[in-house]
Amino acid sequence: MTRRADSGRVQAAGVARSVPPSQRLLETATKLFAAQDIREVGIDRILAESGVAKASLYSFYGSKDALVLAYLDALDHADRKRYQRAAATCAGPVEQILLFFDLAASAATKRRYRGCLYVNAASAYAGTQLGPVVAHRRWVRATLAGLLADIGVADADERAGDIQLLYDGALVGSKVERSVAPIVRARGLAAERIRDEVPHVT
Incomplete structure (x- = not known):
């Protein structure tokens, strides 16, 4: 040597x-x-x-379980910061909504199509509510609802749930197919849904 x-x-x-x-x-x-x-x-x-x-x-x-919670908590904080930094450069609420899909597509390739890390953790602890996972999902939905309300969407929280469902499905599809195509498709469907709700928004 x-x-x-x-x-x-x-x-x-x-x-x-x-x-x-x-x-x-x-x-x-x-x-x-x-x-x-x-x-x-x-x-x-x-x-x-x-x-x-x-x-x-x-x-x-x-314990290992406590280390898992620390990992998820750190992941949640990092993901929120990443979103907030990127959202600051977006033109408006619609772009900020679709940003969730854009970031997911970028992360999918970097993580070798592991899907949603929060869902993976929840699957590993089936039957147990993991605090950081619940907190992250609530933050995503609240963020979407706030942005939808900003552009005049009625029942913003319910519509936010629809978009979050598209997002969840996109990540599952991406993991199974090992492709960003499901995320791109879901982004397009979310954009269509927003246009249907608020036609004047582009």
């Missing part, structure tokens, strides 16, 4: 040690949970890849 390779490994190890163990655990769990079924990701693998001792996991999070 060359001296340069040795130096690189030492530097990488130093960077890893500079990151707090709780953050290393969460970052490693996020990578693994997003890429695989949560139930298939064992504690030992998370510990091995994060370089954190088991005692630290239980000290910071208490």
